[in-house]
Amino acid sequence: MRNEDRGCPRHGAFDVWRTREDLILISDLGGPYEGVKDCFGLGISLQEATKIAQGHAQSLRTRVVTTERRCGKCGERFWPRAALAEGSASGRAAGYFCPSCLKLASDAELDEYWKEIGSTGEASHIDFSDWCG
Numbered sequence: 001m002r003n004e005d006r007g008c009p010r011h012g013a014f015d016v017w018r019t020r021e022d023l024i025l026i027s028d029l030g031g032p033y034e035g036v037k038d039c040f041g042l043g044i045s046l047q048e049a050t051k052i053a054q055g056h057a058q059s060l061r062t063r064v065v066t067t068e069r070r071c072g073k074c075g076e077r078f079w080p081r082a083a084l085a086e087g088s089a090s091g092r093a094a095g096y097f098c099p100s101c102l103k104l105a106s107d108a109e110l111d112e113y114w115k116e117i118g119s120t121g122e123a124s125h126i127d128f129s130d131w132c133g
Contacts, residue, residue: 073098096113
């Protein structure tokens, strides 16, 4: 059976991977990534991904990490794929700011936050290797 209308609650934008460090990664960014050695789920819902990740983390006695981010402006947690889907004019900002802040903030305001992030040396968090635990 195909899921062309996206009606199945088990399908979604999330994947579950085991990294070389034996961490279990829930990601909405596609893949595969450099640094993963196993895949436990592709194109599944966040609920399914969480269930699968927790099961593997328990059996491997490791922890679950995600590609979820914290917005540099408001502090809310968000999944980067949602921000990228918004088609922001400032594509580089999509990894730092939630979709709401990207919509509401002017380019000048986002540039100010961008400069602040760059000046504090926090710009490295856009690297996919820095996953949230």
